[in-house]
Every structure is written in structure tokens, then in C-alpha cells.
Amino acid sequence: MPLRTALLLCATLLAAAAARAAETPPQPATPVIAAVVRTLPFTDPVEALGTLKARESVVVTANxxxxxxxxxxxxxxxxxxxxxxxxxTGAEEHALIEEGRARVAEAQRQYERVKSLAGQRSAAESLLDERRRDLETARAALAAIESRLADRLxxxxxxxxxxxxxxxxxxxxxxxxxITTLDDLSTMKLDFSVPSVFLADLKPGLAVTARAPEYGDQRFRGEVSGVDSRIDPVTRSIQVRALIPNPDGRLRPGLLMQVELERNPRQALVIPESALLALGQDQFVMRVGADDRAERVQVRIGARRPGEVEITDGLRAGDRVITHGSDKVRAGQALDLVLDDGTRPLKDLLGAREAVKP
CATH class of the missing domain: 2.40.50.100 (RNA polymerase II/Efflux pump adaptor protein, barrel-sandwich hybrid domain)
Structure with a gap:
């Protein structure tokens, strides 16, 4: 075939292919659910078991x-x-108190009489001193009897x-x-042991969350009030004490509680755990670009908590990442978004997704 004919044939084929591509409808946007990367308080939890004590507790006995x-x-x-x-029973002490009060009154009268005479130079100062001593002795004896009576209350x-x-x-x-016991239950002391490797992070004011099997999933919040001065040489753990408010008196001394100590509090970038895509040892997310097209981004993760993960590198606050539907998305693909703001359950978001489909 002559070269001129071959070139004309190629040009014709390319023009036909371009015409067919122009007639092909554009690929529809892929429906997905996305969430915004947020900055939230984050901690590294340490779990332990602790025992409750009353803030103040005594065994009431007699003296x-x-x-x-x-x-x-x-x-x-x-x-x-x-x-x-x-x-x-204090009948004897009551009688002795009456006797003591009489002695104090008599000693007071004798002192006042001699004091008046001493002022007129009719009595010696030594006699006045003697009457003053008698008055003070009578008062001391009365105080001793009153103390003995107080021991009976x-x-x-x-x-x-x-x-x-x-x-x-x-x-x-x-x-x-x-006789009985007396406990101040307005605030409870929760004592628990923590491995000494966390010693550098332990300080008063750290938040704790405690649960007891007796109260199901109810959580009781408090904060660390003190850390022991010694580490146990056998277990290599250290005792920590937290205070938990107990206004309704539901918590009682001796109750065993599961404790979660919230150490290393910080502000961190957080995304839903469902947005992560693992590939070997690496972690990726599908980020929504400015033109609502998918972008594959490698990220570095930190700590985790139920349903959420900390991002230490790769994203910024305000970015949008795909949480549901990322397995059907490729980089550069157009997206049809439903934004998850964290206030609606997933089934409602999926319902909203179906409602906007053409």
C-alpha cells in the first residue's frame, strides 16, 4: 500500500475513534460517604483494676x-x-459536775472578797495569790470532770x-x-496500680474513667489526686489514687472497678477508622480533592480508640476523607458526596445516599 494511502487510512481511523469518544456519555460520579478531618482531644489510655474507698472512714467505738x-x-x-x-451512763459524772461548779463558785467568791481587801491594803498579796490559785484549781477540776462526761457522749x-x-x-x-461505721461517701477514693513505665506521665489532674460490673456500662469520671512515692520492687508498679464524685451515693467502699487512665492528653487530628486503607505496612486514605475528585494519600497513624484513629502525618484539619465506598473509588474519579458530620447514624446516611441517586 502506498504511503499516502496508509496515512489517509490512519487519519480516518483516528477521526472515527474521536467521534465515538465524543458520543460516549461521561462516567457518572461515584456515590460515597465522607467525613471531615477534625482536631479533637485525644489521650493514650492505660487500663487497670482499682478498689474504692470512702473519702473519710472510721470505726465508731467508745473511749x-x-x-x-x-x-x-x-x-x-x-x-x-x-x-x-x-x-x-454518766450519773456519777453529772453529780461531780454539780459539785465542781459549786466549788468554782465558792472559789470565785473567795477570790473576789480577798481581791477587794487587797485593794484596800487590808489583805496580803500572798493571800490573794492563794485564792487565785484555788479558783484556777477548781476550774481545772471542773474541766476534767466535763471531759470525762464528754467521753460518754x-x-x-x-x-x-x-x-x-x-x-x-x-x-x-x-x-x-x-459500735458502727461512718463513711463520707460524697467523694470516693479509687486506688489502682499502674506499671512504672508510665511514671513520667503520672501527675495530679489526669482524667480517669471507671466502670463496675454492678452498674453495667455506666461510666464514672474523676481525676488523679496523688501518686505514691514508692515503686513496688516486685511488681514494678506504682499506686495511683483518683477522686470520683459520688453525689447520689451509688458507689460504696470495697467496690472493684475497671479503670481507664487518660494519660498524655493532647489535641490531635482524628478521622473515622473506617477511612483507613491498609496496604502491607502502609496506611492510605482516599481524600476528596477541591474539585470533588478522589486522591489517594498515604498517612501515618498514632493511637486508636473505638471507631477513631489519630493521624500524625499526611492530612490537615478540614480535609475530607471517604469513609464508606472507598473500595469502589480510584484516584481521579469524580465523587458524589454525602458528608458525615457525626450526628446521624450510618443507616440514615445510606438512606440519604439512596435518595439522591438519579
Whole structure:
């Protein structure tokens, strides 16, 4: 075939192919769901087991051996500081107080009389000193008797909730006998052990989240109040104490709790975990470009938490990444977006996706 004829044939074929391409309809945009890369608070959780203690806790006992004359509390009663819980027999002390008050009054009168005479130079100063000493002695003796009587009144040392009553009226109580318990349950102390490798991150103010099987999925939040000064040489762990508010009194001393310590708090770039595409050891995402076309971007990830992952490199706040439908998308492909703002469940987003399909 002559060269001229061959060139004309090629030109004709190229023109026909171009005409067919012009007649081919454009590829429709691929429907996907995307989310915005956000900056959110992020932490590295450390899990542990801890035991609850009351903020203040005492075993109520007597200071003297005596019989109980009156009981002023019931099981589980809430009391205020200074409330009288138990009265013990003190008839002898009451009589001695009356005698002591009489002695103080008499010593006061003798002192005032001699003081008046000493002012008129009719009594020696040594006699005045003697009467003053008698008055002070009488007052001291009265204070001692009042203290003995006070030992027979058992009072609440702080606000709290009483336990079960272990005595009855008429019982002979000794200092070793337990009358009841008193716990301040307004705030609970949660003690737990943490591996010493995290020592550098431990400090007061770190947030903790605790759960107990008795309360299902309910979470109780608090913060670290202190860190022990010693590391256990056997377990290489250190004791940490957190305070958890307990306004409704649901938490009780001795309760075992699962603790999550939120160490290394920071602001981090976060995307839904469903946006990640793994290829060997590398991680990628499909990013939505400015013209709503897909871009394949390699990223570096940090910590994870349920449903979310931290991005340390490859994305910026405000970028949009595909979370559902990325397996059907190729780089450069046009996208038809439904944006997930985190407020609607996935089934609603999928419903919205179906509604906008042509």
C-alpha cells in the first residue's frame, strides 16, 4: 500500500475513534460517604483494676468502758458532724459536775472578797495569790470532770453515712467494741496500680474513667489526686489514687472497678477508622480533592480508640476523607458526596445516599 494511502487510512481511523469518544456519555460520579478531618482531644489510655474507698472512714467505738443509756441513730442513717450517736451512763459524772461548779463558785467568791481587801491594803498579796490559785484549781477540776462526761457522749466526727448498729441499750461497751461505721461517701477514693513505665506521665489532674460490673456500662469520671512515692520492687508498679464524685451515693467502699487512665492528653487530628486503607505496612486514605475528585494519600497513624484513629502525618484539619465506598473509588474519579458530620447514624446516611441517586 502506498504511503499516502496508509496515512489517509490512519487519519480516518483516528477521526472515527474521536467521534465515538465524543458520543460516549461521561462516567457518572461515584456515590460515597465522607467525613471531615477534625482536631479533637485525644489521650493514650492505660487500663487497670482499682478498689474504692470512702473519702473519710472510721470505726465508731467508745473511749471508756460503760453501759449504753441511749442510742440516737438507725442503720444507714446520714448524719452531720457533731451529731450525738450514743449516750453512755454518766450519773456519777453529772453529780461531780454539780459539785465542781459549786466549788468554782465558792472559789470565785473567795477570790473576789480577798481581791477587794487587797485593794484596800487590808489583805496580803500572798493571800490573794492563794485564792487565785484555788479558783484556777477548781476550774481545772471542773474541766476534767466535763471531759470525762464528754467521753460518754459519742459524736459523729464528720458528715457521712452510718453502717449497721452493733449494740443495744443497756449493753456494756468497751473501747475495743465496734459500735458502727461512718463513711463520707460524697467523694470516693479509687486506688489502682499502674506499671512504672508510665511514671513520667503520672501527675495530679489526669482524667480517669471507671466502670463496675454492678452498674453495667455506666461510666464514672474523676481525676488523679496523688501518686505514691514508692515503686513496688516486685511488681514494678506504682499506686495511683483518683477522686470520683459520688453525689447520689451509688458507689460504696470495697467496690472493684475497671479503670481507664487518660494519660498524655493532647489535641490531635482524628478521622473515622473506617477511612483507613491498609496496604502491607502502609496506611492510605482516599481524600476528596477541591474539585470533588478522589486522591489517594498515604498517612501515618498514632493511637486508636473505638471507631477513631489519630493521624500524625499526611492530612490537615478540614480535609475530607471517604469513609464508606472507598473500595469502589480510584484516584481521579469524580465523587458524589454525602458528608458525615457525626450526628446521624450510618443507616440514615445510606438512606440519604439512596435518595439522591438519579
Amino acid at each position: 471508756v468502758t460503760e453501759t449504753v443509756s441511749a442510742i440516737h441513730f438507725d442503720d444507714g442513717q446520714r448524719v452531720k458532724k457533731g451529731d450525738i450517736l450514743v449516750e453512755m 459519742i459524736k459523729a466526727p464528720f458528715d457521712g453515712v452510718l453502717g449497721l448498729r452493733n449494740i443495744s441499750v443497756g449493753a456494756l461497751v468497751e473501747p475495743a467494741n465496734q
